[in-house]
Amino acid sequence: MRHVEFLDAALAVVTTVAGVAIALLYGFLVGSNDVAAAGRNISFLVGLMLCARLWLGVAAISVPVLWLFSVFLVGFRSPQDPYPWTVVVEPLHTPYAIIASIVMFSTGILSFFFTSGRRS
Numbered sequence: 001m002r003h004v005e006f007l008d009a010a011l012a013v014v015t016t017v018a019g020v021a022i023a024l025l026y027g028f029l030v031g032s033n034d035v036a037a038a039g040r041n042i043s044f045l046v047g048l049m050l051c052a053r054l055w056l057g058v059a060a061i062s063v064p065v066l067w068l069f070s071v072f073l074v075g076f077r078s079p080q081d082p083y084p085w086t087v088v089v090e091p092l093h094t095p096y097a098i099i100a101s102i103v104m105f106s107t108g109i110l111s112f113f114f115t116s117g118r119r120s
Contacts, residue, residue, distance in 0.1 A: 005113075006113075008112070009109060009112055009113045012046065012050065012109060012112060013109060016042060016043055016046045016105065019039065019042040020039035020040070020042055020043055021039070022039070023035060023036060023037075023038045023039030023040075023042065024036050024039045027039070027092075033091060033092040033093075034092075036092050037090070037091065037092040040092065040097065040098060040101045041087070041088045041101070043101045043102070043104070043105040044087050044088060044097075044100060044101040044104050044105065045064035045067065045088070046064075046105060046108060047101070047103075047104035047105035047106070047107060047108030047109070048063055048064055048067060048104055048108065049061060049063050049064050049108065050108030050109060050111060050112045051104070051107055051108045051111050053111070053112065054111055054115055067088070068088065071086045071088060071089060075089065076089075084096055087100045087101065087104075
C-alpha cells in the first residue's frame, strides 16, 4: 500500500469519527436523540459508500443517497414501523442499528484500506 492510500483511509476514519462526535455532542446539548442518531447514521452511510466503491468506483458517492430513497420508498411496514434493514430511521439506542453501523463502517474502511490501490 502506498502512503497516500493510508492517508486516505485515515482521513475517512478521522472525518467520520469527528462527524459522529459532533452529532453526539450536539444531540446531548439540545437533548435530541434524533440528532445523536445522525452520528450513527453517518458511520453507516460512509461504510456503505466505501463498500460500494469496490464495484462502482467514484460513482459509489451516490449509494448513500440511493439507500435513503430506498428507505423512504419501501423501508416501512407502517408509518411508524421501519424494517430492521433500514438502520438509518431506527431510534438512537436500537442495538441492531448500532451493531450494523459499526460493522458497515469497519467493513468499509477495511475494504478501502486493502483495495484502494486496485480501484479508484
